Amino acid sequence: MPEVRYLKAVNQALYDAMEVDDSVFVIGEDVAAAGGPFKATRGLLETFGPGRVYDAPIAEAVIAGVAVGAAMTGMRPVAEIMFMDFITLAMDQIVNQAAKARSMFGGQASLPLVIRAPHGGGLNAGPQHSQCLEAWFAHVPGLKVVCPANAADAYGLIRSAIDDPDPVIVVENKTLYAAKSELPDDPQAVPIGKATISRPGRDVTVVTYGAMVREALTAADQLTIEGVDIEVLDLRSIQPWDEAMVVSSLARTHRLVVAHEAVEAFGVGAEVVARMADVGFDELDAPIIRVGAPFAPSPFAKSLEAAYRPDASDIVRAVRRTLA
Amino acid sequence: MPIKSSSLQVLYRQMLLIRRAEERLQKLFADGDVPGFLHLSIGQEAVAVGISSVLGVADTVSSNHRGHGHALAKGVSLSGFFAEILGRADGVCRGRGGSMHVADLSIGMLGANGIVGAGMPITTGSALALKMKGAGNIAAVYFGDGALAEGVIHECFNLTSLWSLPVLFVCENNGWSEFSPTERQLATSLERLSAAFGIAFASVDGNDVVAVADQADKFVNQMRDMPSPRVIECQTTRIRGHFEGDPQDYRNKEEMSMMSERDPIARARSQLLAEGLSDVWFEQLHAEVDSEIDVALKLAKGSPEPTSDSLVADVYTPRLGVS
Ligand SMILES: Cc1ncc(C[n+]2csc(CCOP(=O)(O)OP(=O)(O)O)c2C)c(N)n1
Ligand SMILES: [Mg+2]
Numbered sequence: 001m002p003e004v005r006y007l008k009a010v011n012q013a014l015y016d017a018m019e020v021d022d023s024v025f026v027i028g029e030d031v032a033a034a035g036g037p038f039k040a041t042r043g044l045l046e047t048f049g050p051g052r053v054y055d056a057p058i059a060e061a062v063i064a065g066v067a068v069g070a071a072m073t074g075m076r077p078v079a080e081i082m083f084m085d086f087i088t089l090a091m092d093q094i095v096n097q098a099a100k101a102r103s104m105f106g107g108q109a110s111l112p113l114v115i116r117a118p119h120g121g122g123l124n125a126g127p128q129h130s131q132c133l134e135a136w137f138a139h140v141p142g143l144k145v146v147c148p149a150n151a152a153d154a155y156g157l158i159r160s161a162i163d164d165p166d167p168v169i170v171v172e173n174k175t176l177y178a179a180k181s182e183l184p185d186d187p188q189a190v191p192i193g194k195a196t197i198s199r200p201g202r203d204v205t206v207v208t209y210g211a212m213v214r215e216a217l218t219a220a221d222q223l224t225i226e227g228v229d230i231e232v233l234d235l236r237s238i239q240p241w242d243e244a245m246v247v248s249s250l251a252r253t254h255r256l257v258v259a260h261e262a263v264e265a266f267g268v269g270a271e272v273v274a275r276m277a278d279v280g281f282d283e284l285d286a287p288i289i290r291v292g293a294p295f296a297p298s299p300f301a302k303s304l305e306a307a308y309r310p311d312a313s314d315i316v317r318a319v320r321r322t323l324a
Numbered sequence: 325m326p327i328k329s330s331s332l333q334v335l336y337r338q339m340l341l342i343r344r345a346e347e348r349l350q351k352l353f354a355d356g357d358v359p360g361f362l363h364l365s366i367g368q369e370a371v372a373v374g375i376s377s378v379l380g381v382a383d384t385v386s387s388n389h390r391g392h393g394h395a396l397a398k399g400v401s402l403s404g405f406f407a408e409i410l411g412r413a414d415g416v417c418r419g420r421g422g423s424m425h426v427a428d429l430s431i432g433m434l435g436a437n438g439i440v441g442a443g444m445p446i447t448t449g450s451a452l453a454l455k456m457k458g459a460g461n462i463a464a465v466y467f468g469d470g471a472l473a474e475g476v477i478h479e480c481f482n483l484t485s486l487w488s489l490p491v492l493f494v495c496e497n498n499g500w501s502e503f504s505p506t507e508r509q510l511a512t513s514l515e516r517l518s519a520a521f522g523i524a525f526a527s528v529d530g531n532d533v534v535a536v537a538d539q540a541d542k543f544v545n546q547m548r549d550m551p552s553p554r555v556i557e558c559q560t561t562r563i564r565g566h567f568e569g570d571p572q573d574y575r576n577k578e579e580m581s582m583m584s585e586r587d588p589i590a591r592a593r594s595q596l597l598a599e600g601l602s603d604v605w606f607e608q609l610h611a612e613v614d615s616e617i618d619v620a621l622k623l624a625k626g627s628p629e630p631t632s633d634s635l636v637a638d639v640y641t642p643r644l645g646v647s
Contacts, residue, residue, distance in 0.1 A: 025456070051456060057486065062479035065445020066452055069463070072434050073384060073453035092476075096439050097446060105427045105435060106418030107638035141639045165641035 001182040009151035009183050010040045010116075010172065013158035014078065018048050021076060024162055027054040027066055028080030028116075037082050038118060038177055064090035064115065068097045071113040076162060084119040084171065085128045098167040099142030110165035114158070119147075120211055120261050121298050121309050122175040130298035130305075132210075132262035137169045138239040138271070144192055145239040147171040149213035150181040153236055156190025164192060171238075173211035173261070195242035197249070201231035204255040204319050207246055207272055209235040212259050212291075218312035223319055230257075230319055238268055246272065247280050254285040255322040259315050264292025289318040333601070335377060335533045336592045339369040341613050342393045343589055345402065348617060349392075349409060353568045359411050360422050365393040367531070367563030370588035371496050372397040374536025375464060375556075378544045384432040384450045384463045386443035390496070390562075391436030394466050395426040398433045402616065406624035414627035418634065441474030443467060444493070448480045451489040451551075460548040464492040470501025472517070473509050481521040484553035492543060493523075493555040496530060498562035503574050518555040530558025531588040534595075561586050 004012075018024045026032075026041055032055040035042030045053040056063045060081060067077040081087045087094070094115065101111050121130035137145045144166060148154040154172065161168035198213055199220050206216045216232040223230055233249050235241050250256055256276055258269035269290045276288060291314045299305055346364045353362045365372070372393035379385065379398070387394040395405060400416060408415030409423045416428050427435035434450060437443050447465035454461040471477065472495070484491045501509050518525035526543070528535045536558055543554040561583040565572045584590075593606065 066449035069449020
């Protein structure tokens with residue numbers, strides 16, 4: 001299977017979706033002529049023209065509002081928010097409008113809109129260009145949230161997100177953009193809400209998503225040397241998330257670590273842990289341990305950011321604790 | 325094309341229907357039968373009716389917290405409207421939205437809104453979609469003078485002007501933003517804001533339904549031919565409080581008496597009388613409108629309260645074959 005960069009898979013998904021459905025259009029800052037700040041939308045303007053690929057002014061509230069209003073009027077907009085941090089300026093349209101429209105209007109309408117937002121640190125971009133805010137959106141009824149960890153899932157989840165009748169936030173980790181992984185010649189949609197086992201193992205389940213999947217796999221290699229065999233479970237979708245798969249993995253390993261790049265407190269991991277402490281209680285042989293960023297804004301200095309971002313060594317330590 | 329007197333009769337009837345419907349709600353609220361907040365548009369009916377007189381079902385509108393008139397003028401079913409505001413299962417939104425969220429997307433009514441200013445970005449998106457479809461339809465948004473201080477107006481004026489999107493911005497300037505007068509809210513004027521973005525602007529007497537309809541007709545025809553935004557500022561009067569139950573101790577007597585002189589329905593009535601319509605015509609019309617309201621309200625009151633089994637329905641769209 002050919003290996004492609006994550007970014008290429010994102011681009012391909014947008015291209016294929018626009019090709020099969022005229023109602024799909026792309027809007028965002030510098031997404032058209034410049035091909036996107038990270039080049040995710042490169043070539044779309046040339047192929048589909050200015051009537052389907054819109055360079056928006058720096059105006060996140062109306063970018064999100066355009067997605068909402070156009071979705072209400074029969075289109076399938078895909079909006080890009082340049083850095084997930086900037087989504088704060090679009091919150092009313094996402095949280096009060098997009099998320100609620102279907103329920104609040106009694107099921108009259110579906111809002112098939114997608115918001116793509118790159119999250120995460122590793123670029124020394126500082127406190128306002130590095131945040132992982134996915135838990136906010138997972139907390140809002142009416143939104144779906146996905147966070148693909150590799151090229152095939154980026155392709156597949158973006159296709160599913162665009163096809164989905166409801167608003168989907170697609171969170172892409174910036175440090176993954178250049179990473180290569182396998183993408184079949186005929187890539188397929190990946191259903192929203194289904195996790196995957198990235199590495200089977202017997203001793204401890206590590207539930208994670210996004211760029212932390214890579215860290216968990218590195219941790220797995222290190223732990224093998226110690227004779228510990230971890231199972232890496234990539235959630236892929238955060239809202240809805242695949243509780244059944246987590247429970248069944250836990251039923252095999254009886255030990256659980258939940259890891260994400262986002263701040264640990266009140267994060268996605270807290271939800272997973274709370275559910276497993278309930279429905280998975282009988283399976284647990286050890287306390288559940290979370291791995292996440294400390295409760296501080298993402299710092300700038302190289303030394304500080306490196307210490308701030310959770311990595312394979314943090315996962316290794318957490319796994320050892322569950323076995324202690 | 326200027327509005328003819330035959331259509332003034334139609335406009336009068338619509339205004340009357342909105343007025344009587346809201347007067348019934350006012351009474352129901354006082355009796356404790358309407359849950360939540362109730363913002364009445366009594367005194368502002370000419371705006372909704374005048375604007376809607378030039379819109380078709382394929383044109384969209386988006387509204388605000390004071391949106392009963394906007395919804396009824398766009399054609400939302402009267403019984404579904406009442407049932408919604410009473411919180412009943414047969415409400416247009418199945419009782420999940422209430423007064424501040426009345427919507428009927430099948431006729432292009434994209435919803436009232438509980439967030440001041442939020443209709444503007446939605447309408448901008450709707451207008452982009454309509455422009456892409458290329459059938460000459462337009463999107464209108466109603467907002468109050470209070471919304472002029474919200475940041476989104478800048479984004480929306482800029483984008484609609486830059487991209488020539490067919491948005492009709494309709495400001496209902498009633499001089500109040502809750503309990504504060506407009507002059508304490510805005511350092512400029514809507515006219516100057518519009519000019520800054522190169523958007524054509526008109527100010528009309530918002531209590532003169534013919535003036536509103538004529539201006540809307542002029543603008544909307546231009547917009548259908550050549551998509552681009554327009555702003556209409558309608559000077560109007562909020563006869564009731566900000567919400568029902570508002571003691572309004574911040575308003576003075578002069579304003580109150582000025583408002584009754586400017587009542588849009590009384591004005592249309594004198595115009596029609598001057599054109600030779602008889603008192604009998606009015607009596608008949610009033611009886612007809614009241615019985616229409618009686619029928620709708622009876623239906624609404626007969627509708628059950630939604631049951632808790634619908635609590636989490638419609639958060640997401642059900643998908644066949646997808647769990
Ligand atoms: C974002 C937001 N801020 C504040 C409010 C509370 N609020 C509701 S209506 C209103 C005043 C709006 O005034 P205006 O837009 O002039 O409309 P009017 O009530 O006069 O019709 C305020 C402040 C709100 N609903 N939404
Ligand atoms: Mg006002």
